Amino acid sequence: MKLHTAARAPNPRRVEMFIAEKGITGIERIEVDLLKGEHRREEFQRLNPAVQVPVLELDDGTMLAETRAISGYLESLHPEPNLLGRTPRERAEIEMWDRRVELGLGFAIRDWVRHSHPALAVLEGRQFPDYAQVQAARARAHARWLDQELAGRPFIAGTRFTIADITAFCALEFARLVKLSPAAEGLQALQRWRDAIAARPSAVT
Amino acid sequence: MKLHTAARAPNPRRVEMFIAEKGITGIERIEVDLLKGEHRREEFQRLNPAVQVPVLELDDGTMLAETRAISGYLESLHPEPNLLGRTPRERAEIEMWDRRVELGLGFAIRDWVRHSHPALAVLEGRQFPDYAQVQAARARAHARWLDQELAGRPFIAGTRFTIADITAFCALEFARLVKLSPAAEGLQALQRWRDAIAARPSAVT
Numbered sequence: 001m002k003l004h005t006a007a008r009a010p011n012p013r014r015v016e017m018f019i020a021e022k023g024i025t026g027i028e029r030i031e032v033d034l035l036k037g038e039h040r041r042e043e044f045q046r047l048n049p050a051v052q053v054p055v056l057e058l059d060d061g062t063m064l065a066e067t068r069a070i071s072g073y074l075e076s077l078h079p080e081p082n083l084l085g086r087t088p089r090e091r092a093e094i095e096m097w098d099r100r101v102e103l104g105l106g107f108a109i110r111d112w113v114r115h116s117h118p119a120l121a122v123l124e125g126r127q128f129p130d131y132a133q134v135q136a137a138r139a140r141a142h143a144r145w146l147d148q149e150l151a152g153r154p155f156i157a158g159t160r161f162t163i164a165d166i167t168a169f170c171a172l173e174f175a176r177l178v179k180l181s182p183a184a185e186g187l188q189a190l191q192r193w194r195d196a197i198a199a200r201p202s203a204v205t
Numbered sequence: 206m207k208l209h210t211a212a213r214a215p216n217p218r219r220v221e222m223f224i225a226e227k228g229i230t231g232i233e234r235i236e237v238d239l240l241k242g243e244h245r246r247e248e249f250q251r252l253n254p255a256v257q258v259p260v261l262e263l264d265d266g267t268m269l270a271e272t273r274a275i276s277g278y279l280e281s282l283h284p285e286p287n288l289l290g291r292t293p294r295e296r297a298e299i300e301m302w303d304r305r306v307e308l309g310l311g312f313a314i315r316d317w318v319r320h321s322h323p324a325l326a327v328l329e330g331r332q333f334p335d336y337a338q339v340q341a342a343r344a345r346a347h348a349r350w351l352d353q354e355l356a357g358r359p360f361i362a363g364t365r366f367t368i369a370d371i372t373a374f375c376a377l378e379f380a381r382l383v384k385l386s387p388a389a390e391g392l393q394a395l396q397r398w399r400d401a402i403a404a405r406p407s408a409v410t
Contacts, residue, residue: 049350050305062294069300076293088281089267095274100255128336145254 002028002057004047009034010110010174011067012054013205017166018071020202022078027056035122068098071163083163097157097164105146106171108139113177120177139175140185147187154193161200169197207233207262209252214239215315215379216272217259218410222371223276225407227283232261240327273303276368288368302362302369310351311376313344318382325382344380345390352392359398366405374402 003019005012019027032038032053039051048055048065056064056073064070075084085091114124115132146156146168156164172180172194182191197203208224210217224232237243237258244256253260253270261269261278269275280289290296319329320337351361351373361369377385377399387396402408 050309062298064297064301066301066304069297069304072300073293073297076296088278091281092269092274092278093267095277096269096271099271099274104255126339128333128339131333131336134331134333 001026001059002030004030004032004044004053004055004057006032006034006039006053007205009053010106010170011052013173014067014166014170015054015056015070016205017170017202018074018083018163021081021083021161021166021200022074024074024078068102068163081161083161083166085162094157094162094164098162098167101142101146101156101164101168101171105139105142105168106174108135108142109171109175109178109180111135112139113174117177136178136180139180143180143182143185143187143190147182147190150193151189154196156193161197165193165197166202169194169203206231206264207235209235209237209249209258209260209262211237211239211244211258212410214258215311215375216257218378219272219371219375220259220261220275221410222375222407223279223288223368226286226288226366226371226405227279229279229283273307273368286366288366288371290367299362299367299369303367303372306347306351306361306369306373306376310344310347310373311379313340313347314376314380314383314385316340317344318379322382341383341385344385348385348387348390348392348395352387352395355398356394359401361398366402370398370402371407374399374408 003015005015032044034053038044039048039053045051047057047063050065052065054065054067054070056070058064064073072084075082085094112132112135114120115127115135116129121127150156153159155161156168172182182188182194208220210220212218237249239258243249244253244258250256252262252268255270257270259270259272259275261275263269269278277289280287290299317337317340319325320332320340321334326332355361358364360366361373377387387393387399
């Protein structure tokens with residue numbers, strides 16, 4: 001298998017953390033330079049018409065895109081440690097939290113960064129700074145909610161580390177571009193959780 | 206089980222189509238009036254702090270939110286007809302397409318509607334009409350891609366009906382608010398697919 005990826009982008013980082021937590025070895029990496037627009041070139045668009053990384057290329061040439069779909073496929077090949085849930089009920093609760101932190105926190109941060117950070121102007125085409133500020137408020141509100149949740153349990157989806165922790169951690173890492181810090185916002189439980197995740201070997205880039 | 210839902214919103218409609226395709230009966234519906242802001246009231250926020258419908262309330266009081274997580278849980282209880290994939294490989298490919306049409310097409314349409322339609326102003330707070338136009342262009346580009354894909358196969362994720370068809374269909378239904386029509390855009394394959402899905406009993410509202 002080959003992973004078409006971009007080392008510093010948030011979604012590739014999610015897959016890399018997932019792979020590291022699983023201890024999966026032997027996947028070849030092919031680097032795509034987003035700032036040079038390599039993902040928009042015709043040869044990459046043939047791999048993934050959605051022009052996004054990461055893409056997992058299977059040995060028969062099948063191209064699997066979308067971080068969560070790739071993660072589910074890798075978990076089927078490498079079931080342990082389990083990161084997506086064991087029972088239907090647990091799978092649903094983990095997916096609920098994974099989506100909440102991806103769509104509620106991660107997308108707000110993504111649009112905040114994309115529409116306000118000078119370095120991202122080249123990727124976005126046109127930036128909407130006022131819209132970025134609405135997303136900033138949304139991201140902060142979601143972070144406050146997470147802080148309350150994490151005051152009562154050690155991980156995003158419950159009592160053990162799951163894919164939802166990877167998703168939320170990588171979102172907060174990306175938020176460093178807009179200098180969002182849980183501690184500076186007074187969110188102690190979120191900061192404590194963040195620091196615990198950052199101390200895992202899988203979090204080292 | 207009880208489903209906290211809002212009849213005409215896109216995500217509740219996805220779950221209703223999923224339930225109808227499965228032929229699941231006996232789920233009580235509790236209507237939440239979004240335009241009256243009932244989802245923002247404290248009693249609903251206790252069910253789902255993300256203030257979104259649908260929410261599936263299990264018999265032990267557990268609240269399961271997020272459409273795709275609810276769908277996965279329902280499929281575990283009612284495996285046939287299969288809508289999420291049978292093998293790990295098929296599950297991954299269906300999830301890839303489900304995410305593509307949800308995040309690529311559905312979110313573009315959602316933001317286009319929310320930031321341009323007068324009736325949605327009350328939900329959105331502040332609308333960004335220029336941003337809506339960027340999302341309109343994004344939605345149209347995604348629709349053109351889907352049209353090319355559907356010229357070569359009958360359903361979004363391959364040769365059979367899956368959750369990805371439900372997601373894409375409900376997105377296009379919501380796009381009627383901004384008068385997006387595949388036929389009017391010259392997208393014959395997408396229109397043919399859309400009309401075939403609309404003819405299914407599960408598509409009747």
